[in-house]
Amino acid sequence: MTIEWKEWSEKTITDVHGDIYLHRDLYEGNHAAIFPRAEKLIKNGEITDQLFKGYQEARKVQTPYIQANLCKLIAEVPAMLVARSIGKVTSSIPSDERQTEAVNEITDELIDGAETGESSVIEDAQSEVIRQIVKNSKLDLEHWSNIVQHQVDGGLVGVPFEDEKGLRIEFKSRDVYFPHEDGLGADLAYKRTIEGQDYIHVYRERVEGGRLTATHLLYELNGSQMTQIEDDAQVRDILKVQKLVTTYNGRSQLFIQYWGNQKTFINPLGVSALRNQYGKQDEINWRLTQTGIVFERNSKPRIAISEDTFTRLEQIAMERYGEEEGRGRIDHEFLEVTTFDKDTGKAMEVIQVDVKNIGGLEWAQDIMKTMLMETQTSEKALDFYKDASNNSAVSGVAKFYDLYLSITKAERIQQEYVYFLKQLLESCLWLQNKKDPAVLIEEPDIALNEMVPVTRTDLVTENLPALEAGGMSLETFVRRTNPTASEEWIASELERIEMEKQTVDSVSILSGPQTADNLNDNRDENGEIIESDDE
Numbered sequence: 001m002t003i004e005w006k007e008w009s010e011k012t013i014t015d016v017h018g019d020i021y022l023h024r025d026l027y028e029g030n031h032a033a034i035f036p037r038a039e040k041l042i043k044n045g046e047i048t049d050q051l052f053k054g055y056q057e058a059r060k061v062q063t064p065y066i067q068a069n070l071c072k073l074i075a076e077v078p079a080m081l082v083a084r085s086i087g088k089v090t091s092s093i094p095s096d097e098r099q100t101e102a103v104n105e106i107t108d109e110l111i112d113g114a115e116t117g118e119s120s121v122i123e124d125a126q127s128e129v130i131r132q133i134v135k136n137s138k139l140d141l142e143h144w145s146n147i148v149q150h151q152v153d154g155g156l157v158g159v160p161f162e163d164e165k166g167l168r169i170e171f172k173s174r175d176v177y178f179p180h181e182d183g184l185g186a187d188l189a190y191k192r193t194i195e196g197q198d199y200i201h202v203y204r205e206r207v208e209g210g211r212l213t214a215t216h217l218l219y220e221l222n223g224s225q226m227t228q229i230e231d232d233a234q235v236r237d238i239l240k241v242q243k244l245v246t247t248y249n250g251r252s253q254l255f256i257q258y259w260g261n262q263k264t265f266i267n268p269l270g271v272s273a274l275r276n277q278y279g280k281q282d283e284i285n286w287r288l289t290q291t292g293i294v295f296e297r298n299s300k301p302r303i304a305i306s307e308d309t310f311t312r313l314e315q316i317a318m319e320r321y322g323e324e325e326g327r328g329r330i331d332h333e334f335l336e337v338t339t340f341d342k343d344t345g346k347a348m349e350v351i352q353v354d355v356k357n358i359g360g361l362e363w364a365q366d367i368m369k370t371m372l373m374e375t376q377t378s379e380k381a382l383d384f385y386k387d388a389s390n391n392s393a394v395s396g397v398a399k400f401y402d403l404y405l406s407i408t409k410a411e412r413i414q415q416e417y418v419y420f421l422k423q424l425l426e427s428c429l430w431l432q433n434k435k436d437p438a439v440l441i442e443e444p445d446i447a448l449n450e451m452v453p454v455t456r457t458d459l460v461t462e463n464l465p466a467l468e469a470g471g472m473s474l475e476t477f478v479r480r481t482n483p484t485a486s487e488e489w490i491a492s493e494l495e496r497i498e499m500e501k502q503t504v505d506s507v508s509i510l511s512g513p514q515t516a517d518n519l520n521d522n523r524d525e526n527g528e529i530i531e532s533d534d535e
Contacts, residue, residue, distance in 0.1 A: 110132055211247055
């Protein structure tokens, strides 16, 4: 059952995806625009929203709206851990020379490289195709932003795409995704402005009769009303596509992949990691800003002096600056020497409020802990509650348990993200296989690195026992101990290691395999030459 598009507005999106715009404002820090208490303080002149170029200057004090954006950290901590753990994408199929020789010109054009010479030779077609798809997708630059968007919106969309830029994966935010009610298809809807006219471009995929059909639809947008353009030639001309309908026989799965965060039967599309954090973030900002206002009003030292001293200082000021400018003015340099009050015996006093006792900060900190607890974020991941009295180094094991909650959450996200990427890469290879059967359809391997930084010594120490016991191949050992190395470097390193293994010393060539006798120059313990049994 497809979607009948008639109207387009923000409500069209929020009806399907919830308050994603509110969650984005929370993450971006646009809090002064969404929290009523902050807006009221700005209108009343209590604070100034200078950080966001607010519409009204504060009249009473120049205290800015202070915020500690925990929502930003909640989304970025798992993104930091997962993004650094995603390693290289490689083929799961061993290299096959016959496959490489069988590739046609279409695959040859897909792979970047020289047209002639040694650099033009394709040694492993399957690996080269995967590497080119990863390169076209700029995948190494997308991991962090993908995870952040997934956490903020509560979902992420991916789809294979091919044009002049090559075969690649396109990642989209959740608000373009509209699944069909029967689960057999989905629409991706984009608002586009072409030559001054607003359009809604709908890319639809649907599985029917054991095959997948992909369709491009175009609607004119006038206000919130959508009118479909029926002329196929006009649609092709506006969208710059050759075919509006493409059928893929033998394909029963959508190319469009949707990855929801914390999906449940209640929320099948997933929920934002910032859900239900609105009120707590507002309270944190409110307490910090109120403390800032009190600090602004009371932190400056106030000097108490006798009336006679004040009158004398005012007279001096009027003599120096004139009667109008000097009246009510006291220059601080005249207070270097003062006199005691003859009646009370008091000199001037300095009065200042102890800002540490203003209150509100401890309550804000408790709310921060609650937000971190609800979102499965380790406090130590922020180094916010680190005990200043303990400055000693922390071992890797201790740090792991400090971050245990965040790492556990990140491992779940990592597992889902790897599956999400594999499905998209498999779809890209499926499309290329239709053009060149020599390209095999597979779910490529994605190497995983440590989420927490590990020294090279620790990497070798951790993996060496498995290599020596035969539980790990030499290639896997080299890859794990050199996670950032290129494929060319790994291949050359493996070749060097194998060459060193085959080296035979001159003693072995002349005297045969090493034994206790030939190490003693073939003499016994008395120095006598050992006679051979053959002689």
